[in-house]
Amino acid sequence: MPSPKARSSAARSGSVPCTGGNVRYEFISLNRAPPPQLLQRQGSDPTTARLRASESPNRRRGSGSSTSSAGGQQLPEEDCMKLNPSIVGIAFSSLLAIDLWLSKRLGVCACEDASWGSVRPLMKLVEISGHGIPWLAGAAYCLYKSDSAAGQEVLLNLLMALFLDLVLVGVMKAVVRRRRPAHNRMDMFATFSVDGYSFPSGHATRAAMCARFLLAHLVLAAPLRVLVLLWATFVGFSRVLLGRHHVTDVAFGFFMGYWQYNLVEMLWLSPVVLQSMIGQLH
Numbered sequence: 001m002p003s004p005k006a007r008s009s010a011a012r013s014g015s016v017p018c019t020g021g022n023v024r025y026e027f028i029s030l031n032r033a034p035p036p037q038l039l040q041r042q043g044s045d046p047t048t049a050r051l052r053a054s055e056s057p058n059r060r061r062g063s064g065s066s067t068s069s070a071g072g073q074q075l076p077e078e079d080c081m082k083l084n085p086s087i088v089g090i091a092f093s094s095l096l097a098i099d100l101w102l103s104k105r106l107g108v109c110a111c112e113d114a115s116w117g118s119v120r121p122l123m124k125l126v127e128i129s130g131h132g133i134p135w136l137a138g139a140a141y142c143l144y145k146s147d148s149a150a151g152q153e154v155l156l157n158l159l160m161a162l163f164l165d166l167v168l169v170g171v172m173k174a175v176v177r178r179r180r181p182a183h184n185r186m187d188m189f190a191t192f193s194v195d196g197y198s199f200p201s202g203h204a205t206r207a208a209m210c211a212r213f214l215l216a217h218l219v220l221a222a223p224l225r226v227l228v229l230l231w232a233t234f235v236g237f238s239r240v241l242l243g244r245h246h247v248t249d250v251a252f253g254f255f256m257g258y259w260q261y262n263l264v265e266m267l268w269l270s271p272v273v274l275q276s277m278i279g280q281l282h
């Protein structure tokens with residue numbers, strides 16, 4: 001082992017002295033190019049070194065950072081410990097660890113045998129109240145029954161908002177592909193394939209967006225307005241209690257649903273647009 005001084009000078013110079021046989025971990029600078037002597041050990045010039053690095057899939061993952069041993073044996077970059085933890089990386093990992101721990105602790109209705117398992121049926125009722133199908137069916141039915149132009153305008157825009165929510169959440173889930181908590185039992189009714197993923201919670205986005213929609217477009221007495229807010233909060237909270245989601249899935253879901261409503265306002269279908277749409281149908 002080199003002395004700490006030797007190691008730190010190697011680190012400063014950006015060299016990568018990772019040895020074979022007894023694997024020795026050394027510091028590696030992630031934001032500096034390897035020094036010329038290392039490139040010479042890898043090949044006669046930087047281009048050759050890069051070509052060599054592309055020989056195996058392991059090396060292909062990080063050009064210029066594969067390492068050489070004392071005996072000339074090349075080690076894949078995975079065998080070297082990169083000690084360059086960023087504050088953001090540490091904060092992110094810590095948040096995820098807290099999220100996993102908290103979500104597991106709060107998943108008290110995740111199954112019948114869990115500590116609050118007896119209230120699971122009630123939580124599943126709350127789940128249904130925020131599911132897409134009752135909302136889509138309810139909005140479509142009210143639209144069919146509505147005989148005022150203003151009512152039809154609001155309900156058609158609500159339908160548009162609900163479809164927009166399904167699309168945006170589906171895309172987000174497909175991109176992030178976060179797994180649901182291990183303690184979740186996948187016994188939800190009527191799901192899409194992307195609903196196998198966890199981030200963000202579709203119930204939370206829908207609850208936040210619909211709550212804003214209702215508060216903006218229905219004339220409700222103060223107690224009812226409070227009830228709408230409580231319902232939306234409870235739908236989100238029940239996702240964690242049921243073990244369906246991590247806390248961050250729901251928190252982001254609320255955030256996303258809140259902003260989705262702004263998008264709905266921007267895309268609002270006016271009576272003029274609706275008239276021309278109806279005209280095209282006839």
Ligand SMILES: CC(C)=CCC/C(C)=C/COP(=O)(O)O
Nearest residue numbers: 132133190191195201202203204
């Ligand atoms: C089938 C339809 C119309 C909607 C699916 C609604 C659904 C099951 C969303 C998943 O919500 P979470 O992401 O909160 O689990």
